[in-house]
Amino acid sequence: MQLTIIGAGAIGGTIGAHMIRAGHDVLLCDADPAHVDAINRHGLSIEGPVENFTVPARAVSPGDLPERLQHAAIAVKSHHTDAAAELVRDRLAPDGYLVSFQNGLTADRLAAAVGAERLLVSFVNFGADVLAPGRIMQGNVGTFRVGEPAGGEITPRVRELVAALPYAEATGNIMGFLWGKEAYGAMLYAGAVSDLSIADSLEAPEWRPLMLAIAREVLAQAPVKPEAFDGFDPGDLEGSLDRLVTFNRNSAKSHSGIYRDLMVRRRKTEVDDLLHDLAGPLTTYTGELIRAIERGERTCEVANLRLLAAYERAERLGRPLDAVVTLFPAPSRAPEGPLHGVPVAVKDMIDIAGHPRGNGNPWSMRTEPAAADAPVVQALRAAGADVFAATSLLEYAAGAVHPEVREAMNPYDPRRTAGGSSGGSAALVGAGVCPVALGTDTGGSIRLPAHYCATVGFKPSHGxxxxxxxxxxAPTLDHVGLLACDIATATTVFSALTGARPVTRAGAGIRVGVLPGQVDRVEVQPDVAAAVRQAVDTLRGAGCTVVEVDGSVFDELDTAFPPILLYEAWQEHGARVGADPGHYGPETLRLLRSGSEVGEADYRKALALRERLLPAAAEVYAGIDVLLTPAAPFVAPATTPPVDTPEGAAEGMFTGVYNLTGAPALVLPCGWSADGLPIGLQLSSPPGTDMDLLAVAAHVEAAIAVDVRRPASI
Structure with a gap:
């Protein structure tokens, strides 16, 4: 057979060399002058574990192709398809045909150049790489199928071609093989953003949910029945991963061609064609990461794979909980730092460049995007973190849901709230989507969702x-803080953001203060009281000294909270309430309007009361390391009660005082209710002792050692 192969690289060169050795008349065409010259001078060599041989071969550059081609094959990268098709368009003999040896769904583009009736399509799964000009490594013998693009009958010309090709077989469903390869190829693309081998990226349990999800995403788009090959079976994706690990471990080709294009050859990949052919979030996130690597903004490393896995969890777990507002493809970040590659979500009332500050409000979500990151987001990126998600919240963090914006729900019971107002951040961390998220806290908006969602919620000192x-x-009460999977993560992130060094603290001798009668209050549910009491008993048994302290000043201080909150909220929102009340949901509007009833004199009186009581509040900590209280009186309710209702006031009865004092306070898990809902306890310490609080909290966390439970949403 006479065949001109356009693209004499890994696939085209391997096929051509085998055909030449079998006695066929093969002309090779390649755009690399060094490769063409080496083939003409020294022949084409195939090396590796399959075979080692060299054949004399003829090679030309595209400008030297003959005017007439009886049979032609295109084996170029898919993004060079159009240019290669133009070379063939007017050269193909009237009774000739063109065959594709390419990855990707290029049949329509080739048919446009030569006519659908003169096109054959093949599926090639060799593991091969160009080692040097004139030298190709063949790593394995994979599946090779040839068929008519329309499917159905195996025609004489297919049989003729199959007889001439190495390892080839005919098929009546060639597009089914190509769609199977699209799914497998999407997994290879995902793995290629790291520096792991193909086998390692497919084998590690950490990446398996991602690999399965991206394959399913592609297969769901297939217009034909996808076919199995080389261990990949669309009907058994779980088993496919094990078989593909074995297949690739037995191949001399350890890394995909995408990885080699990115890190070895430093050239454009086929990613644009991947994104053109396929829809779906995971292929898009993968493609955008590869584009960022092509631009030099990233390098191939496991951190990218960790980010892709976070995207997969956000789609699978976060979106059903209504915790996700937006996911950001390939977010910009410093190439290294103490938070290198840590996926971080951000509450959607903190500026993220290019994204509107949504505020849990449908009108705000449609405003102009932020021109720059908030400083806290800048600090995350500078530390190497991947700011990958904006999370949902209660409207303007004011304690109520806008009717047109869905409330974030609880990963441990999706029929219940994740809490507010930082519920989206707590839900993502609680569901295991990401290890840490930013939230804000004006009266408990970080700590209450942490209590509901079995996470750590850290409100640092004010400012x-x-x-x-x-x-x-309410600016004098507002705090930015963290929702984290554990105290160690909260400590690492807070240290990276502030430059404060973690404190080393011995566990023995920690003095824990408790306020008498707190767990006996009528608002506290029995399960919550029992869990907090058990935690205190456990700390005693672990060598902590537990002492009762007089916290009556907190009760007096709490009376200042409502007038300060309401007055300051009215100053922030009053003008818009008057001009456009329809901007707000009814519950938020009611709360804000109640702020108009607080006069400046009452506000100044509340500020003066706070200022007068702050020294006495600081004295509560005399002789203790931390003060321990319940986090909230009840477990997660069905929905967040508005702050100006009796239920809302009870919800924040243990948290709001630390917004008044500006003292650091955190919530960590301490137990479970009878129906499996999380319960947290709260620790606080004097203003400015954030790292000391985190150090003590680490010992408390270890001593309590709450059993880890799988969220219902997983």
């Missing part, structure tokens, strides 16, 4: 994390 670029509610 420890900057409020610039953050939607204000």
């Amino acid at each position: 420890a994390l900057p409020l610039d670029g953050v939607e204000p509610l």
Whole structure:
């Protein structure tokens, strides 16, 4: 057979060399002059574990192709398809045909150049790489199928071609093989953003949900029945991963061609064609990461795979909980730092460049995007974190849901709220989507969702994390803080954001203060009281000294909270309430309007009361390391009660005082209710002792050692 192969690289060169050795008349065409010259001078060599041989061969550059081609094959990368098709368009003999040896869905583009009736399509799954000009490594013998693009009958010309090709077989469903390869190829693309081998990226349990999800995403788009090959079976994706690991471990080709294009050859990949052919979020996130690597903004490393896995969990777990507002493809970040590659979500009232500050409000979500990151987001990126998601919240962090914006629900019971107002951040961390998220806290809006969602919720000292670029509610009470999977993560992130060094603290001798009668209050549910009591008993048994302290000053201080909150919220929102009340949901509107009833004199009186009581509040900590209280009186309710209702006031009865004092306070899990809902306890310490609080909290967390439970949403 006479065949001209356009693209004499890994696939085209391997096929051509085998055909030449079998006695066929093969002309090779390649755009690399060094490759063409080496083939003409020294022949074409195939090396590796399959065979080692060299054949004399003829090679030309595209400009030297003969005017007439009886049979032609295209084996170029898919993004070079159009240029290769133009070379063939007017050269193909009237009774000749063109065959594709390509990855990807290029049949329509080739048919446009030569006519559908003169096109054959093949599926090639060799593991091969160009080692040097004139030298190709063949790593394995994979599946090779040839068929008519329309499917159905196996025609004489297919049989003729199959007889001439190495390892080839005919098929009546060639597009089914190509769609199977699209799914497998999407997994290879995902793995290629790391520096792991193909086998390692497919084998590690950490990446398996991602690999399965991206394959399913592609297969769901197939217009034909996808076919199995080389261990990949569309009907058994779980088993496919094990078989593909074995197949690739037995191949001399350890990394995909995408990875080699990115890191070895430093050239354009086929990613644009991947994104053109396929829809779906995971292929899009993968493609955008590859584009970022092509631009030099990233390098192939496991951190990219960790980010892709976070995207997969956000789609699978976060979106059903209504915790996700937006996911950001290939977010910009420093190439290294203490938070290198840590996926971080951000509450959607903190500025993220290019994204509107949504505020849990449908009108705000349609405003102009932020021109720059808030300083706290800038600090995350500078530390190497991947700011990958904006999370949902209660409207303007004011304690109520806008009717047109769905409330974030609880990963441990999706029929219940994740809490507010930082519920989306808590839900993502609680569901295991990401290890940490930013939230804000004006009266408990970080700590209450942490209690509901079995996460750590850390409200630092007032001003420890900057409020610039953050939607204000009540500025003297507002805090930026963290929702985290554990104390160690909260400590690492807070240290990276502030430059404060973690504190080393011995566990023995920690003095824990408790306020007498707190767990006996009528608002506290029995399960919550029992869990907090058990935690205190456990700490005693672990060598902590537990002492009762007089916290009556907190009760007096709490009376200042409503007038300060309401007055300051009215100052922030009053003008818009008057001009456009329809901007707000009814519950938020009611709360804000109640702020108009607080006069400046009452506000100044509340501020003066706070100022007068702060020294006495600081004295509560004399002789203790931390103060321990319940986080909230009840477990997650069906929905967040508005702050100006009796239920809302009860919800924040243990948290709001630390917004008044500005003292650091955190919530960590301490137990479970009878129906499996999380329960947290709260620790606080004097203002400015954030790292000391985190150090003590780490010992408390270890001593309590709450059993880890799988969220219902997983």
